[in-house]
Amino acid sequence: MSHSGRPVVFANKNGLRLFGILHLPSPVSGFQRPGVLLLSPGIKSRIGPHRLYVKMAARFVEMGFAVLRFDFYGLGDSEGELTESVLANFYGSIEKGRYVEDTITAMDWMEQELGIRRFILCGLCGGAITGLIAASRDPRVDSLIGLGIPVTLASTESESYDNLSEGQLNRLRTKYFRNIIDPESWVRLLTLKTDFRLLFKSLSRPINNVLRSWNRNGEDNQGFSGKDPEGEGGGGNFNRLFPAAFFSIVSTNRRLLLIFSEKDRLYWEFDEKFNRPYRSRIEAYRNLVEVHITKDANHIFSSQESQEEMMREATSWLETHYCA
Amino acid sequence: MGGSREMVSAMTDSHEAMDGNDQANIRFESPFFFPGGDKKLFGILHRAVSPANGRGVVMCYPFAEERLWAHRVMVKFARILAKEGYSVLRFDYMGNGDSEGKFQDSNVETSISGILQAIQWMKEAVHGIREVDLLGLRLGATFAALVAMQVDIVHRLVLWGPILKGNNYMQELLRSHLTYQMATYDRILFDRKRLVQMLYEGKPVNIDGYDITREMYEQISSIDLEKLEGVISCRCLMVQIDDRLKEPNSAYQRVAERWGNTILVSAMEDCFWREIPKLYCGAPNLFTETKKWMDAP
Numbered sequence: 001m002s003h004s005g006r007p008v009v010f011a012n013k014n015g016l017r018l019f020g021i022l023h024l025p026s027p028v029s030g031f032q033r034p035g036v037l038l039l040s041p042g043i044k045s046r047i048g049p050h051r052l053y054v055k056m057a058a059r060f061v062e063m064g065f066a067v068l069r070f071d072f073y074g075l076g077d078s079e080g081e082l083t084e085s086v087l088a089n090f091y092g093s094i095e096k097g098r099y100v101e102d103t104i105t106a107m108d109w110m111e112q113e114l115g116i117r118r119f120i121l122c123g124l125c126g127g128a129i130t131g132l133i134a135a136s137r138d139p140r141v142d143s144l145i146g147l148g149i150p151v152t153l154a155s156t157e158s159e160s161y162d163n164l165s166e167g168q169l170n171r172l173r174t175k176y177f178r179n180i181i182d183p184e185s186w187v188r189l190l191t192l193k194t195d196f197r198l199l200f201k202s203l204s205r206p207i208n209n210v211l212r213s214w215n216r217n218g219e220d221n222q223g224f225s226g227k228d229p230e231g232e233g234g235g236g237n238f239n240r241l242f243p244a245a246f247f248s249i250v251s252t253n254r255r256l257l258l259i260f261s262e263k264d265r266l267y268w269e270f271d272e273k274f275n276r277p278y279r280s281r282i283e284a285y286r287n288l289v290e291v292h293i294t295k296d297a298n299h300i301f302s303s304q305e306s307q308e309e310m311m312r313e314a315t316s317w318l319e320t321h322y323c324a
Numbered sequence: 325m326g327g328s329r330e331m332v333s334a335m336t337d338s339h340e341a342m343d344g345n346d347q348a349n350i351r352f353e354s355p356f357f358f359p360g361g362d363k364k365l366f367g368i369l370h371r372a373v374s375p376a377n378g379r380g381v382v383m384c385y386p387f388a389e390e391r392l393w394a395h396r397v398m399v400k401f402a403r404i405l406a407k408e409g410y411s412v413l414r415f416d417y418m419g420n421g422d423s424e425g426k427f428q429d430s431n432v433e434t435s436i437s438g439i440l441q442a443i444q445w446m447k448e449a450v451h452g453i454r455e456v457d458l459l460g461l462r463l464g465a466t467f468a469a470l471v472a473m474q475v476d477i478v479h480r481l482v483l484w485g486p487i488l489k490g491n492n493y494m495q496e497l498l499r500s501h502l503t504y505q506m507a508t509y510d511r512i513l514f515d516r517k518r519l520v521q522m523l524y525e526g527k528p529v530n531i532d533g534y535d536i537t538r539e540m541y542e543q544i545s546s547i548d549l550e551k552l553e554g555v556i557s558c559r560c561l562m563v564q565i566d567d568r569l570k571e572p573n574s575a576y577q578r579v580a581e582r583w584g585n586t587i588l589v590s591a592m593e594d595c596f597w598r599e600i601p602k603l604y605c606g607a608p609n610l611f612t613e614t615k616k617w618m619d620a621p
Contacts, residue, residue, distance in 0.1 A: 004364050004424045007355030019355055019368075021422055043603070044392050047421055050533025054422065074605070077355065077368055077399060087603045174510065263508050298508055302533035 019077035020070025034118035038069035039127030045076030091154035136245035167268025250285035261297035366422035367415035370406035377409035384460030390597035432543035455479035473554030490547030
């Protein structure tokens with residue numbers, strides 16, 4: 001079968017028709033390997049930014065996996081309406097598990113159509129967090145490949161300066177210092193066009209950190225906020241579903257491959273709000289969790305080099321765990 | 325025609341995936357592949373829901389990532405039209421969306437060829453279609469206008485915010501590459517002049533993940549609807565889309581006047597083909613203006 005795949009339509013639990021493309025390996029002789037589901041990122045549908053999912057499906061099907069990429073309700077070609085008027089609030093709803101049921105429906109459909117009973121969920125951003133939560137709820141999920149997985153909840157309120165990560169503030173600080181020699185920046189400052197709250201926040205954070213470390217007696221696992229990670233999580237916009245789903249998966253001996261982009265705030269957030277605060281717990285499952293940082297990559301892996309690096313990581317991980 | 329057979333096959337596949345309750349609806353929206361030269365093109369046919377009015381509409385998507393941001397607006401309008409008796413075909417150009425081929429092998433010629441294949445497919449495969457309209461957004465509108473200049477098979481033309489000067493559009497895309505460089509490397513590695521130079525040296529320039537080739541750059545840059553000699557013989561609606569009340573775009577006015585049979589209207593909408601804070605699943609003002617014109621005798 002050609003990599004263009006076969007258009008499919010199936011109904012979700014509310015009777016809304018979901019559109020997708022099914023890619024089958026050739027020759028089809030029963031499915032020994034788990035099926036791969038590519039879960040839509042944000043509103044970019046089953047195609048993904050710059051056709052990323054089309055390219056990923058082609059690679060995975062070449063390795064012998066059956067791949068389904070489909071549109072969640074209200075997105076792409078699928079039926080259903082979205083009621084949010086602000087994009088950030090819609091993203092937040094995805095991060096709370098809005099499309100978990102559609103993901104489970106897609107697995108049901110693949111099981112019914114192809115007899116596949118084990119799945120690898122794969123997705124970028126909103127697709128990754130959807131996969132993580134779905135995996136924690138459905139034992140048919142064998143593993144997850146999460147690209148740029150968010151650990152925070154997006155919303156119109158979450159842009160608050162209090163939620164900025166160290167990585168974001170470091171970046172801003174570097175920018176401010178570089179702009180010291182830029183006359184235009186001085187004009188902006190003197191004409192009060194500079195965002196002074198942001199400037200103050202980025203410059204004051206290192207001082208606050210030093211003060212905090214004195215009070216903390218060097219204890220490492222208190223994390224970004226300095227609060228108990230189990231209670232408060234890593235900051236005001238931390239998604240509490242994230243650690244619950246993460247540990248539910250690894251504690252049942254299932255694997256996670258998390259690929260981040262070096263220049264993506266989502267990586268800094270993951271590191272500061274989850275990885276560091278929960279370090280000791282994560283360590284116990286080190287053999288099940290792999291984290292890869294793609295150099296010079298942005299959130300959508302737009303450069304060819306970063307796409308290749310991400311694809312190499314994903315395919316080699318699949319090769320190791322499923323094709324050996 | 326081969327396309328008809330392919331459609332039937334793809335629809336059967338989709339039917340197989342459905343449970344009984346959906347059989348009644350599926351016939352109204354069917355995904356399928358149809359031949360587009362040596363590559364298969366992906367399309368979705370929205371069949372007329374109410375009694376068909378014999379009119380078909382082929383939708384022409386905008387360029388690259390704009391297609392994804394604007395997708396839901398196009399879907400919504402296709403569904404509105406289908407409810408009103410139109411049959412609508414949305415499709416991906418070669419190397420775009422779900423269609424076969426690589427993006428870097430696509431260009432203006434392949435996109436125009438795709439539109440022509442889509443029109444032909446619609447006329448031959450959809451029963452009762454008497455006439456086919458083209459509706460395009462941004463560069464898709466430009467492609468639609470170019471098709472209408474080349475052949476006399478387009479009944480009406482709807483242009484949503486058409487790109488008149490391809491060169492300006494390409495420069496705008498190259499500017500976005502500078503933003504990307506700043507965000508990724510904290511500095512500009514290649515300015516616009518150097519990016520153009522790279523294109524002429526045969527090195528593709530990556531814009532938002534899409535490899536723009538020299539051929540694509542040259543073909544799009546050479547488009548200038550203001551200066552193009554061609555004549556559009558069908559009736560045309562040109563919609564100026566602005567996020568606030570603005571004077572009519574003088575370039576749009578000049579083109580509309582020169583074509584003669586073109587009406588220029590404006591619709592206040594955000595630029596839903598880009599990432600904006602609003603979630604845009606429909607464009608009511610744009611839809612109203614367009615429907616009003618399309619429904620007029």
